[in-house]
Amino acid sequence: MEMDAHPPASHVTAVHRDPAIDLVRFTCLLLVVAAHCMMVSPVLHKDGTVTTLNVLMEQRWFTPVLWGLMIVPLFFVLGGMTGLQSWRRLRARGGSGFDFAQLRLLRLVRPAMVVLALMWAGLWVALLLGVHPQVIQLMTAGAAMPLWFLAAYLTAQLSIPLLAWLHERAPFPTLAALVTLIIAIDSLRGALPVLAFANMIFVWCAVQQLGFLMADGFFEKRSRGWLLGAIISSNLLLGLVTGVAVYPGNMVVNLNPPNFCLLLLGISQAATLQLLQKGIRWIADIPWVQAVIALAGRRSMTIYLWHLPLLVGLSGLFLLTDVPKPLAGTAEWWWARIPVFVAVVALLIPVVLMFGRLENRPTAASHARGPSRTAVVTAAVVVLIPVADAAFNGLTLALLGGGAACFALSVLLLGRVPTPVLTPVSTPAPMLQLRQGAELPEGRLRTLPEPDLRANLET
Numbered sequence: 001m002e003m004d005a006h007p008p009a010s011h012v013t014a015v016h017r018d019p020a021i022d023l024v025r026f027t028c029l030l031l032v033v034a035a036h037c038m039m040v041s042p043v044l045h046k047d048g049t050v051t052t053l054n055v056l057m058e059q060r061w062f063t064p065v066l067w068g069l070m071i072v073p074l075f076f077v078l079g080g081m082t083g084l085q086s087w088r089r090l091r092a093r094g095g096s097g098f099d100f101a102q103l104r105l106l107r108l109v110r111p112a113m114v115v116l117a118l119m120w121a122g123l124w125v126a127l128l129l130g131v132h133p134q135v136i137q138l139m140t141a142g143a144a145m146p147l148w149f150l151a152a153y154l155t156a157q158l159s160i161p162l163l164a165w166l167h168e169r170a171p172f173p174t175l176a177a178l179v180t181l182i183i184a185i186d187s188l189r190g191a192l193p194v195l196a197f198a199n200m201i202f203v204w205c206a207v208q209q210l211g212f213l214m215a216d217g218f219f220e221k222r223s224r225g226w227l228l229g230a231i232i233s234s235n236l237l238l239g240l241v242t243g244v245a246v247y248p249g250n251m252v253v254n255l256n257p258p259n260f261c262l263l264l265l266g267i268s269q270a271a272t273l274q275l276l277q278k279g280i281r282w283i284a285d286i287p288w289v290q291a292v293i294a295l296a297g298r299r300s301m302t303i304y305l306w307h308l309p310l311l312v313g314l315s316g317l318f319l320l321t322d323v324p325k326p327l328a329g330t331a332e333w334w335w336a337r338i339p340v341f342v343a344v345v346a347l348l349i350p351v352v353l354m355f356g357r358l359e360n361r362p363t364a365a366s367h368a369r370g371p372s373r374t375a376v377v378t379a380a381v382v383v384l385i386p387v388a389d390a391a392f393n394g395l396t397l398a399l400l401g402g403g404a405a406c407f408a409l410s411v412l413l414l415g416r417v418p419t420p421v422l423t424p425v426s427t428p429a430p431m432l433q434l435r436q437g438a439e440l441p442e443g444r445l446r447t448l449p450e451p452d453l454r455a456n457l458e459t
Contacts (some may be wrong), residue, residue, distance in 0.1 A: 004449065014228035020286040021078055022297030024273065028071045028425035029300055031413035033307045033348075035069065037341045040142070040311055041328035044319040050135045052142070055328045068236070070251040072149070073112035073207045076156060077273065080211020083160045084167075084270070098376045102414050104157045105376070108301060108412075109383055111358040112150055113407035115305045119143055120401040122313070139316060140397050141308040148256055150305070151387035156204045158380060163205060168210045175213075178206035179263065186247075186259050194439075196257040197392070203258040219274040230271040238264040250364050256391075266384070303348055310347045314340070362416045371415050379410040 001063040038056045056062055087100055119140075127136050179237065181202045189196035213219060219227070238261055242249040247261050254261040273280075283289055296303065318325070326332035371379075386403035395403075 017289060018082075019293060019297075020277065020281045022293040023083065023289065024087045025075070025078055025300050026228045026293050026297040028074055029296075029303050029307075031069060031071060032304070033311075033344060034337075034341055036308060036311060037344060038334075038337050040053045040315055041333070042138075042315050043328075047132075049132055050138055050319070052138065053328050055333070057250075057252065066251040067238070067265070069227075070255070070262075071269065072255065073262050074269045075149075076153070076207040076364055077205050077211040077266055077270045079153060079157060080160075080208035081215045082211075083157055083208070084164055084212050084215045087160050087164055098373045099417075100161055101158050101376050101380060102371060103417060104154070104360065105379055105383065106362065106412060106414050106417070107359060108150060108154050108157070109379075109407050109410050110362075111302050111355060112147075112305055113404060113411060114355055114358060115309060116400055116404035116407060119309055120397065120404050122364055123397055127161045135316075136397060138344060139312050140400055141395055143312040145308055147387050148391050151384065151391055152200050152204050152258075154383065154387075156202055158206075159201075163209065164212070165210065165414070166167060171209075171213065171216075175209045177376070178202055178209065179260075182260050182263060189257075189259075196259075199258050200391070203260075203262050206263050210266050210270045212318075214270060219270060220277075222271075222274070224275065227271045227275045229247070231268050231275070234264045234267040234271075238268075253436040268357075296352060297314060299359060301359055302352050302356045306351050307344060307348060310351070311340075311344050314343060314347070345347060353433045371413060375413045382413070423432065 035056065039054045041053045041055050042050050043052070083104075083167055086103075090103070102110060123136050124139060126139075129134065163174065182199055185195055185199045222230075241247050241261065241264075247259055248254055249263065251265070284293070326336055383406060384407045387398060390399060390403070
């Protein structure tokens, strides 16, 4: 199978968001929020402690349904598509891998920093007001559960310059090498359980490579029969490895740490996305859909980071009221999930309006200097240490505060993003199109995208 070469780095294309990608990401976020609303079921006891029951995971029908609803791999496929495109645009303007890392870190760390700081402050206030420490720990662990995704996604995104370099030279050998590492780690995880966490890197980077293939048009050039074959084959193989008990059949169990099953789901979801692309684009062109995703679709990280803290806080306040609380798993409880979901979405709207702008790229004056390479590397290490600690040992109130402080330090180290104008040594071509209605001589290339230009997960 042949794959067209990627667009040359010297070709600068207009930076526009793809509404279809925003729509898919937004739909997936709604599914995540709905699923979490069906999982949380706290019960307050007379001694002031709280126990929780994951109702959704207790349902027998949920295990097979998870094959279709475990959409975490799709996030990494989309991140690979948009991340590769962003990296190529940045490189075409003279940017380096360190510039890319700075942009990605700011894009993900700034909104997370605010969430962690406000959670830490709010839970400390609750503790001082007499809330049982066991309840505080339970709320801390539950509300900050999305941090594992932040750690995995950030690691995969920071690897894009290196993996893109490998992909442009040997796309399929690179993917095959990652698959080999995944299977090797899975084979050794029984003897060395801690080794399984290495697949937090290899699995999600491999799924991200599928996004690279989509960005380069590999899936687009395949026939409908080929795409259907990829979907069927990956699911048959998934059924085989889970049916003979090589892997658990529950995809939530396979999620953290991830294993080969998540890569198979990623292949199926990438092919399905391509198969449904025309329908998705038709829906994305509907005016009211465009209006919704224009606001929410571009604030995906804010929605993801905030929905569980809001759900946990709402559930905690609900326990303190005298409103009748149906038993978990009953018909009344299931019907009550609808107003809970609506309430969480209603709370997310003002949060997105207040904090969504943190996902924008902070741009300094064009003459300003960016952070040094040492500062960017230090910022990455400072961020990854607390999230790795949380992934291995669980999140505590102390770690929540420490994580907020580390994230704040990282933001200070990264500073703002300069857009200096450089003059290349080579002889300039007449003109280089940068965007519609805006041109610069090729002899004056901006090292980073212009301040008002953003792509999906651009910063």
